[in-house]
Amino acid sequence: MRTVGLAIAASYGAFIVWMYVRQPQSVAEVTGGLTASLGAYHIDQRSFDEGLRYFRNDQFTAARLAFDRADPGHQDARTRFYIAYAFYREGWGRLYHDDMLFARGLEAVDEAIALDPRGILVIEDPDLALRSPGELKGELEAGLRSDASDLNPFSAFQRRK
Amino acid sequence: MSVAFEAFYLPLIMLTVTLLGGLRVAGRVILMPPPLFTLVLAMLLLGILVRSGALAPERLMSAARSPAANLNGLVVLIATFLASAQAFNLATPESGLPRLLFSVFLFILLLNTMAASSDRIRTLRSLAVTFGSAFVLKFIVLAAISDPVGGRLKRILLVMLEGLTLGTLTQDTFHPITGYLAFFTFVLFVVGVSLLPGRAVPSDVLRLRSHS
Numbered sequence: 001m002r003t004v005g006l007a008i009a010a011s012y013g014a015f016i017v018w019m020y021v022r023q024p025q026s027v028a029e030v031t032g033g034l035t036a037s038l039g040a041y042h043i044d045q046r047s048f049d050e051g052l053r054y055f056r057n058d059q060f061t062a063a064r065l066a067f068d069r070a071d072p073g074h075q076d077a078r079t080r081f082y083i084a085y086a087f088y089r090e091g092w093g094r095l096y097h098d099d100m101l102f103a104r105g106l107e108a109v110d111e112a113i114a115l116d117p118r119g120i121l122v123i124e125d126p127d128l129a130l131r132s133p134g135e136l137k138g139e140l141e142a143g144l145r146s147d148a149s150d151l152n153p154f155s156a157f158q159r160r161k
Numbered sequence: 162m163s164v165a166f167e168a169f170y171l172p173l174i175m176l177t178v179t180l181l182g183g184l185r186v187a188g189r190v191i192l193m194p195p196p197l198f199t200l201v202l203a204m205l206l207l208g209i210l211v212r213s214g215a216l217a218p219e220r221l222m223s224a225a226r227s228p229a230a231n232l233n234g235l236v237v238l239i240a241t242f243l244a245s246a247q248a249f250n251l252a253t254p255e256s257g258l259p260r261l262l263f264s265v266f267l268f269i270l271l272l273n274t275m276a277a278s279s280d281r282i283r284t285l286r287s288l289a290v291t292f293g294s295a296f297v298l299k300f301i302v303l304a305a306i307s308d309p310v311g312g313r314l315k316r317i318l319l320v321m322l323e324g325l326t327l328g329t330l331t332q333d334t335f336h337p338i339t340g341y342l343a344f345f346t347f348v349l350f351v352v353g354v355s356l357l358p359g360r361a362v363p364s365d366v367l368r369l370r371s372h373s
Contacts, residue, residue: 002227020183020192023190025189
């Protein structure tokens with residue numbers, strides 16, 4: 001009985017430490033995080049495919065909603081990457097970028113990077129010019145930066161990646 | 162104290178207080194780890210509990226107990242320490258002058274309780290009053306002052322605090338559920354502390370002897 005008590009207290013203590021470190025924002029994130037730590041987390045593939053379809057049709061809000069449905073626990077780096085990419089593409093403008101969307105994209109790509117600490121995630125998608133979270137983060141940060149290059153008239157000829 | 166109490170109920174109660182003590186619900190859910198000063202307050206509180214007989218560490222860890230029993234006792238002690246730190250974290254305002262005043266007030270109050278060398282019942286009563294007062298001040302009075310909309314209580318408090326710059330008092334506003342959770346956490350903590358194995362008082366010893 002004492003051993004069982006010790007095991008329960010140790011598990012509960014570990015759960016509390018995990019909660020304080022990860023700061024989950026919803027029950028879905030808590031359950032997602034716990035199942036991911038046991039290696040049992042899976043995204044909803046149907047919602048992911050749906051999100052991808054919306055993403056390729058430039059329906060970014062619908063795409064993000066579908067991706068969020070696919071990964072309610074915020075545990076899948078690939079889905080977070082696509083959400084960040086949706087923010088990037090929606091916020092990108094030939095003359096100026098939407099800073100709010102870029103900032104939210106940066107948050108999402110940071111989540112993807114945190115979920116892929118070894119940096120091995122590369123998205124093999126011919127539709128994307130930026131294939132890794134690092135590249136996307138660089139692009140988003142560059143978009144948020146205000147410097148002399150913003151005044152370069154040739155930047156209007158840049159293409160969305 | 163039964164084995165179930167020591168192995169299950171007490172650690173679970175104290176760990177729940179540890180979890181909920183840092184919980185704040187604003188726009189998002191925040192879990193605040195205990196600041197360093199609350200660790201000092203928690204250590205002082207443990208000292209008070211031992212001195213008053215509300216906690217008898219020898220009933221949790223001693224050479225006469227089995228290794229598993231001692232481990233259970235250690236878990237109870239650690240969980241009580243962490244729960245105390247988080248209870249103080251919950252009782253202290255998050256910023257500004259109120260945070261400083263509450264910290265100093267709690268520190269002096271604990272030193273005073275320690276110097277008074279009161280018994281178990283008085284110490285538990287004092288603990289309930291301390292956390293009850295802190296709850297009222299933080300989650301009712303300060304919350305009313307910090308409420309951007311404001312109600313009748315805010316208007317009364319503003320009249321009472323006329324001439325004082327409110328910028329030094331106002332706090333971040335939390336969702337009302339934070340107050341309800343805080344109340345539950347304080348009650349759970351006081352219940353948990355009152356369930357800790359205490360030192361047997363002379364009347365208990367006499368009763369035990371008469372039974373034997």
